[in-house]
Amino acid sequence: ETLGLKDGLYSIGIGVDSSLLSDKVLQRSNRQYTELEGNGGKIDFIFRKTFDVTLPEPGQIVAGEEFTVSWEEVDGAAYYTVEPVVSEEPYKKSGTSFRSSASDKNGERQFTTNYAVFNVDMLRNQFIIRFGGDGTSIEPLTVLGAFLPGAEYPIVVNAFDGDGKLITSSIPLRSYYDSIPSVTVEGKLTKGEEMILRRDYTGAIAHYENILNDNPHDVEALRYLVRIYGTGWKLDEKNLEKAYEYEKRYGSITGDNKMLINTLNIMSRDEIKENSEIIGLAFEQAKDDIDENEYYFLSRYYIALGNYEAAREMLDKTDSVSDKLVYLNMYFGDYTKAAENLQSKNYYLSRLASNKIINAVRELGKNPPTARDRQVFNDFLLKLIKGVHYENGQSLYDETVKQIENDNIKTILYEIYLENHWNRYV
Structure with a gap:
């Protein structure tokens, strides 16, 4: 509970003794920010116990072309994903690592059953590793991919609800990859x-x-x-x-x-x-x-x-909603669709999903801006769509906002400015 906070958007975090997190997962909210309006607001931090992966066992050797991942069912789960852990130095188990959901042998990434079967060759083609390189040549894993013979790959399973919100995972907030289920493909490099x-x-x-x-x-x-x-x-x-x-x-x-x-x-x-x-x-x-x-x-x-x-049209075919789809809809003057995007459960964690911004976008649909304001705003949106380097964001915002008279556009511009952290380059 807090006292004396003005209405607005707040990012809220809590401190927890890490020793309590050896078997816990934070059930994430669909929103990164809490919006206080009138009588305040509320955010819940819910910690769920992890669930067990029954296959593979830690260090399991894969002798053939396929292996199975299975897990215990989670109450309330609409689907599961399986994420191999891929490291920059797979034979040394060191360097930068990342997790990404894997497609099974049928090309599916979301599983409604408590198991999935994976094809090693398909996985090797799927994971194009994009580590940095030395500036003159690409990293070997960019060519080789993942699931190299003789290298160990930890496996993580996640459970999600019907809104795509993480319920819990097989890996706790405090863990080490060498203690969780993993697979090692038999054989050696050619x-x-x-x-x-x-x-x-x-x-x-x-x-x-x-x-x-x-x-x-x-x-x-x-x-x-x-x-x-x-x-x-x-x-x-x-x-x-x-x-x-x-x-x-x-x-x-x-x-x-x-x-x-x-x-x-x-x-x-x-x-x-x-x-x-x-x-x-x-x-x-x-x-x-x-x-x-x-x-x-x-x-x-x-x-x-x-x-x-x-x-x-391409972005509209995807399951998730990206900033670029929002910007494109506003660029084409489809403010109603842009507002729907911002309200979607599939829109990623962003301060742009606040009621203040959604209402401002809707107002542009009801009361269109002047031709001049719309042209300036569209020029700004087009630069965002193409990509703006962080260091150029502040000057772009300053040049744009001083030409705008419409208060709703100014509101949207300012939140984009904050969302992209351009204020850090003042």
Whole structure:
């Protein structure tokens, strides 16, 4: 309980003795901020006990192409996700690590049962690791992916309610990855994979192209050449024409036509624009198997080409609601839809979801701004849609707000300014 706080948005945290969190998970709210209006507001911090993963056991060896993850059921869970833990140095279990939901052998990511079966080869294609590199060459895992033979990968399972809110997880707030279920794929790296791991990309290219001279259908050679040529193993060494040719051959053999798209997803807007023809061909090849991740990349592709209506259409196909979809709807004057976006349970944690902003957006629909205000606001939105560097945010905000007369637009601008933390670069 607090006294004397003015109406507004507040970010609230609590301090808890970490020894209490060895078997607890924080059930997260759908909102990061609490909004105080009139009689105050309320936020609950709910800690739930973890649940058990029954398979795999810690350190379980995967001898074949598939493995099963199973877990105990959680009351109130609408679905579960399975997240392997991928580290920058998988053989040393060190460096930066991340968790990302994995698709099972049927391509599903959300499971309503208490088990899922995963295909190792599919997982290796799914995880394009985007660690930084040394500035002159890509990280080996960007090419090799995850689930390398002989490396251990911890497994985390999460339970969500029908609104997509985390209920609890198999991993507590205080834990160590070496104490949780994990899998290790049997086998060892091939000669070409060892070359990639030690950053000998030139040698790996020669090795794999020699293999293709003898066997044009070698899946390993095609997979890694798509990734090496698609990402560019060092500065100015990208060759998308070769990557696309190998991708077509790889897809005809395996049925997987999305590896090049997954690889190209790390491109900047300028790179997308420069290579739009090849990217368009890659999407055409994979058009029958596009999912949410590809819709996001497609939206970036259309933004780079200046086709903002198509970008909005792609983002509207995704399950979640992003800032860019909100900005695009406002850019096209669809303020009612933008307000609906901000109220959606699928909108991510943001201060823009406050009643103050939602009401301001709605008012723009009821009482449209002047042509001049709308043009200035749209210019601002378009810069956001394309991407604004943090250091340029303050000047962009200052230049925009001084030209605006509409109070509702000023309210929206200020909250965008705070949400993007541009005030840190004053």
